[in-house]
Amino acid sequence: MNTELFAMILDYQTTSILILNANFQVEYMNPAAEELFSVSQQRAADDSISSLMGAENAQLLNRLHENFDDQGAWTEREHILKLTQDKEVTINCTVNQITLADQKKVLIEIIPLDRHLKIIKEGHVLKEHQATRTMLRGMAHEIKNPLGGLRGAAQLLEGELEDRELTEYTEIIIKEADRLHKLVDRMLGPNNVPNKAAHNIHEVLHHVYRVLSTKSNDKVNFRIDYDPSIPLLHFDRDMLVQAVLNIAGNALKAIEHQGDLIFKTRVLLRHTLNGTLYKMVACMSIIDSGPGVPDEIATKIFFPMVSGQTEGSGLGLAISQMLINQHGGLIEFDSIPGRTEFRVMLPIE
Known part of the structure; x- marks a missing residue:
């Protein structure tokens, strides 16, 4: 694989990836990390991870420094990462020690759990909406048919009534049938193709x-x-x-x-x-x-x-x-x- 392909793979990752040098300065951030911390790689380059995360995340930063000499990987699960503008996000953070060109580096992977849970929830909601709309379409068919018959019967009855005062009641039946017909159509929502x-x-x-x-x-x-x-x-x-x-x-x-x-x-x-x-x-x-x-x-x-x-x-x-x-x-x-x-x-x- 060439370097360009590796870069493309990192760019399309939803996981935030950072690489630090031995002085804990940022050497690389993928686009997901730029979005998470609201800063570009160009601006964050050579800044310390402490400056990027801030004092609010002292617990995670302390563990990062304390475990720098360990060769193994470690993971902090369901950690509350505090971001700018009083925002917080629940994350899983995995840290690995790697060696590039004989230099020790720190590889940090951050998975925002909030967004993943939201994606799962969105999927469930969309399925529920589709099921509901299918059910409503079936109900609409069962409701509209008798409504049409009811309206037609009221119109026929209105034509046979000699007492004009009684037609007030047939008019009510017709108006209510029309109102319910429109309500069912509104419940079903638009059925036309968007004219984009x-x-x-x-x-x-x-x-x-x-x-x-x-x-x-x-x-x-x-x-x-x-x-x-x-x-x-x-x-x-x-x-x-x-x-x-x-x-x-x-x-x-x-x-x-x-x-x-x-x-x-x-x-x-x-x-x-x-x-x-x-x-x-x-x-x-x-x-x-x-x-x-x-x-x-x-x-x-x-x-x-x-x-x-x-x-x-x-x-x-x-x-x-x-x-x-x-x-x-x-x-x-x-x-x-x-x-x-x-x-x-x-x-x-």
Whole structure:
């Protein structure tokens, strides 16, 4: 194998890999490690591992120094690695002593467990959604047929009634049959193929912002935090507008028209969506300062008829997830009282 192939293999690893010299200075970081520590290899080169990890990870750093003379490998399992901006990640960290060109080196492999668990969870959620949608399609067939018969019978009865006052009741039957028919269609979600073209996701977010700003008051603090480096993406604009509008509309209701509503975009490197690893993923975040998602519905919030609002239909988020799934993307969220973030992620092809 040549050097170029080795470099390519390391670049595509989801495991963070670092190589240190005998002075514990960074000599190499693969892209996964750059993403984990939010620093490029060029900037981290010749810095000490202590500077990279910081004093917050003193326990791991002490063990690294204490075991430098040992020839064997060791592993720290389910260790809480503290990162910048008060972020933490659970990792398995394996350290090996290696020799390159007669010089002792330290090889560090870091596997973030949080992301792996999230990928497994995403897979289960997608399977559950597919099973639910299949079940709903079967139910829809059983519901729509009698509804059609009921509506047709009401129309025939209306034509036979001589007393015009009685037609009020047949009109109610027809309207309710139509309402239930539409509800079933909404539960099934969109069934049309996305009409994809090159669009700017910031134009979509700005459109949603303008729509919501007309419905809100001056007590809502709208903020934007965009990454201008995100290129044009290929998607169905109407579908994406609907997906984002459903999420942002829920956020506006959650803060009860008083609080912060933030539209944020970022590029995620080496991110997995629906079981596929992408080099880059565009992430659109809708962040609100509301009370958060209730724990009792957090695991099923993307299922039809599930809502944290008494007046909600419970269909908006389910439809949004279906729309984004049709683009190879995914919606996920994190929520605590005072800060809820929904992330709409689309692959950058």
